[in-house]
Amino acid sequence: MFSAGSLYRSLGLFGALFAQSAGVAAAPVSIIFVIGDGMGPSYTTAYRYFADDPATADIETSVFDELLVGMARTYPGDSTLVTDSAAAATALSTGVKTRNGAIGVDEHHKPVQTLLEAAKARGYQTAMVATSPITHATPGSFAAHVGHRSENNEIADQYFDQRIDGRFKLDLLLGGGRQYFERKDRNLVKEFRKHGYAFAGDWQQRHKLKRLPALGLFAPEGMPSALDSEQPLRLQQMTEQALDLLGKKPFFLLVEASQIDWCGHANDIACAMAEMRDMDGALRVLKAYVDKHPDTLMVVTADHGTGGLSIGANGVYDWDVASIRGIKATANRIADQLLAADENWQEIWLQLTGMNLSEAEQRSLQRWIPHSRLSGEDAPQQHNPAAVKGALVAQVLTLINKRTHTGWTTSGHTGEDVQVFAYGKGHEHFAGNLNNTDIAKHLFRVFAK
Numbered sequence: 172m173f174s175a176g177s178l179y180r181s182l183g184l185f186g187a188l189f190a191q192s193a194g195v196a197a198a199p200v201s202i203i204f205v206i207g208d209g210m211g212p213s214y215t216t217a218y219r220y221f222a223d224d225p226a227t228a229d230i231e232t233s234v235f236d237e238l239l240v241g242m243a244r245t246y247p248g249d250s251t252l253v254t255d256s257a258a259a260a261t262a263l264s265t266g267v268k269t270r271n272g273a274i275g276v277d278e279h280h281k282p283v284q285t286l287l288e289a290a291k292a293r294g295y296q297t298a299m300v301a302t303s304p305i306t307h308a309t310p311g312s313f314a315a316h317v318g319h320r321s322e323n324n325e326i327a328d329q330y331f332d333q334r335i336d337g338r339f340k341l342d343l344l345l346g347g348g349r350q351y352f353e354r355k356d357r358n359l360v361k362e363f364r365k366h367g368y369a370f371a372g373d374w375q376q377r378h379k380l381k382r383l384p385a386l387g388l389f390a391p392e393g394m395p396s397a398l399d400s401e402q403p404l405r406l407q408q409m410t411e412q413a414l415d416l417l418g419k420k421p422f423f424l425l426v427e428a429s430q431i432d433w434c435g436h437a438n439d440i441a442c443a444m445a446e447m448r449d450m451d452g453a454l455r456v457l458k459a460y461v462d463k464h465p466d467t468l469m470v471v472t473a474d475h476g477t478g479g480l481s482i483g484a485n486g487v488y489d490w491d492v493a494s495i496r497g498i499k500a501t502a503n504r505i506a507d508q509l510l511a512a513d514e515n516w517q518e519i520w521l522q523l524t525g526m527n528l529s530e531a532e533q534r535s536l537q538r539w540i541p542h543s544r545l546s547g548e549d550a551p552q553q554h555n556p557a558a559v560k561g562a563l564v565a566q567v568l569t570l571i572n573k574r575t576h577t578g579w580t581t582s583g584h585t586g587e588d589v590q591v592f593a594y595g596k597g598h599e600h601f602a603g604n605l606n607n608t609d610i611a612k613h614l615f616r617v618f619a620k
């Protein structure tokens with residue numbers, strides 16, 4: 172059989188032979204790899220409607236629509252068919268399917284070379300940007316090799332300890348996760364600084380990173396959620412900074428919109444759309460960069476879907492995106508504000524959600540809010556503050572999802588194929604239905620040229 176894969180392979184070989192026989196060394200191609208964690212296809216559809224300008228009759232297309240080229244199969248190397256971020260990121264970073272939880276190692280626990288490491292071995296500059304801890308499963312799988320994703324300290328150690336031809340693997344890290352670098356048993360920030368890395372330990376010090384190598388760790392754990400953050404476009408801003416710092420040499424840049432997944436796990440649609448808006452901003456910056464620098468290839472995909480998001484739910488043929496646009500905080504922060512409120516809790520609810528409540532809806536929230544608690548049978552039996560908060564968050568989400576006709580099927584991941592987007596030099600190799608490992612294999616070929 173003459174498969175699309177073998178066709179690409181022979182074209183790749185032909186291209187390499189042609190370049191050799193012509194005696195022309197191809198210019199090195201910079202690679203930008205963007206991953207929307209948890210961004211199944213329903214997220215990009217939902218975002219198109221969320222980002223639409225209601226003042227115009229048409230529904231405008233999004234940057235995702237402009238860049239779409241194909242789909243990818245995400246199943247992991249074990250028999251579950253539903254991947255986690257570690258196995259998926261390892262497939263995307265190495266071209267090898269592995270079991271869930273594994274970071275940069277195959278099913279037999281053997282380390283596998285990643286795209287970022289191959290880039291460094293070719294003399295590229297390397298950078299990773301994420302809104303999660305920079306040691307989280309996705310970035311971890313591009314620059315570390317450990318048996319389980321929970322080993323954040325070991326992943327941070329490897330960023331420092333593992334060298335390629337005597338050089339540090341990473342020229343730039345921007346994201347969260349400072350606690351894994353500044354620890355009681357080891358201070359990696361000190362060690363990096365001793366080796367010439369510029370360092371910023373919070374967002375306000377960001378401007379101190381004026382040259383490479385550099386380390387920006389802007390939060391102890393994950394960065395604040397886009398919807399609750401004073402910097403709702405922090406991924407876009409970090410991406411701009413990374414491009415400024417990387418300058419003119421060929422580079423490999425990983426950008427992860429980490430928290431789409433976290434909003435999906437929470438089944439929080441307003442939270443997810445705010446993360447998508449930040450990713451949209453980052454993609455526009457990157458697309459403009461590729462337009463100016465034709466020797467650049469950008470590939471964008473998701474590792475898996477999260478939450479089983481549906482546009483429309485409970486048999487209703489409608490999705491109330493206008494109401495979603497009016498929500499100003501994550502359900503988690505709405506619950507915190509309601510718990511801190513007294514008799515004015517309804518005012519706070521209205522400020523944060525823009526939604527008027529029926530009497531039954533009011534009661535469903537009120538029973539969890541101490542200062543306005545109903546007496547008698549309706550009062551909750553729960554006295555544990557964490558359990559009360561959890562119940563209130565769940566009730567807030569129930570109201571928002573019901574009102575907006577947003578559906579969710581799980582608090583975990585889902586196994587449908589994800590979209591692949593590509594732009595710039597060689598983007599045509601990513602069209603059609605690929606295995607997620609094919610994405611890495613095509614990118615390795617870019618280095619081989």
Ligand SMILES: [Zn+2]
Nearest residue numbers: 209256432477
């Ligand atoms: Zn997840």
